[in-house]
Amino acid sequence: MTDKVFEKSIKKQFEFDEEVASVFDDMLNRSVPFYKEMQRLTINFALNYLEENDTVYDLGCSTASTLIELAKHSSKKFDLIGIDNSSAMLARAENKCKAFGVDIKLLNEDLHNIDYENAKLVISNYTLQFIRPLQREKLVKKIYENLEENGIFIFSEKVISSDKVLGKQYIDEYYEFKKTQGYSEFEIAQKREALENVLIPYTDEENKKMILDAGFSHCETLFKWVNFATFIAIKK
Numbered sequence: 001m002t003d004k005v006f007e008k009s010i011k012k013q014f015e016f017d018e019e020v021a022s023v024f025d026d027m028l029n030r031s032v033p034f035y036k037e038m039q040r041l042t043i044n045f046a047l048n049y050l051e052e053n054d055t056v057y058d059l060g061c062s063t064a065s066t067l068i069e070l071a072k073h074s075s076k077k078f079d080l081i082g083i084d085n086s087s088a089m090l091a092r093a094e095n096k097c098k099a100f101g102v103d104i105k106l107l108n109e110d111l112h113n114i115d116y117e118n119a120k121l122v123i124s125n126y127t128l129q130f131i132r133p134l135q136r137e138k139l140v141k142k143i144y145e146n147l148e149e150n151g152i153f154i155f156s157e158k159v160i161s162s163d164k165v166l167g168k169q170y171i172d173e174y175y176e177f178k179k180t181q182g183y184s185e186f187e188i189a190q191k192r193e194a195l196e197n198v199l200i201p202y203t204d205e206e207n208k209k210m211i212l213d214a215g216f217s218h219c220e221t222l223f224k225w226v227n228f229a230t231f232i233a234i235k236k
């Protein structure tokens with residue numbers, strides 16, 4: 001279904017409710033530049049590290065598309081766990097898992113309430129940005145502590161520049177992208193307002209500092225388009 005959420009006048013903050021969930025795959029494909037490529041890289045790099053029976057967590061799994069693709073691209077069996085606190089998203093995730101015949105444990109929980117036991121790989125694509133700073137650092141520490149040795153954390157985030165002028169150019173470039181995806185200036189402006197204080201982006205440097213402060217020995221940028229970045233962190 002086509003995302004028309006912000007075509008009408010909206011006063012409330014952005015929420016992962018029924019309306020957003022019903023168009024979410026389209027919204028993500030048209031709002032995150034190279035979303036599919038980022039997902040493909042996430043899966044390929046994940047598979048470089050995963051062995052039979054490893055446990056994989058996807059934080060903010062939404063409609064479970066990443067875990068479904070992961071399962072489809074490997075003949076190995078993994079323990080796949082998707083976590084999200086939006087019932088509307090998880091209802092779609094459940095339907096998709098059934099349709100694709102993929103076995104995924106879907107947990108309707110806040111990310112802070114999970115133990116991340118036996119985690120070999122943790123994925124979090126475009127989710128940490130919705131967690132308040134401090135809580136975000138706390139969550140990343142918890143992930144690090146629970147990852148197995150040589151465990152991997154792959155995450156993607158909307159990012160900002162630490163340079164004011166470049167930062168403005170990032171925003172202009174992203175808006176051009178949104179226009180090419182068929183969003184009107186009104187829709188773009190409305191969503192921007194709804195996301196204010198809900199989506200809190202860090203700079204590349206802040207993301208990497210958060211990872212290294214949590215204890216990871218290594219963190220690199222795997223992919224970047226202007227203000228959208230994918231990172232890989234390794235626990236050694």
Ligand SMILES: Nc1ncnc2c1ncn2[C@@H]1O[C@H](C[S@+](CC[C@H]([NH3+])C(=O)[O-])CC(=O)[O-])[C@@H](O)[C@H]1O
Nearest residue numbers: 016060061062084085086109110111125126127130
């Ligand atoms: N505290 C929280 N606890 C649990 N879930 C949460 C929390 N905060 C937000 N979420 C969930 O995190 C997801 C973020 S979307 C991820 C896309 C997906 N990873 C994808 O690659 O397709 C990204 C975006 O919409 O920009 C939503 O489904 C929220 O309900």
Ligand SMILES: O=C(O)C(=O)Cc1ccccc1
Nearest residue numbers: 027028031032158191192195
């Ligand atoms: O930052 C934006 O304006 C976006 O549209 C990114 C985004 C994509 C999907 C859900 C929420 C935010």
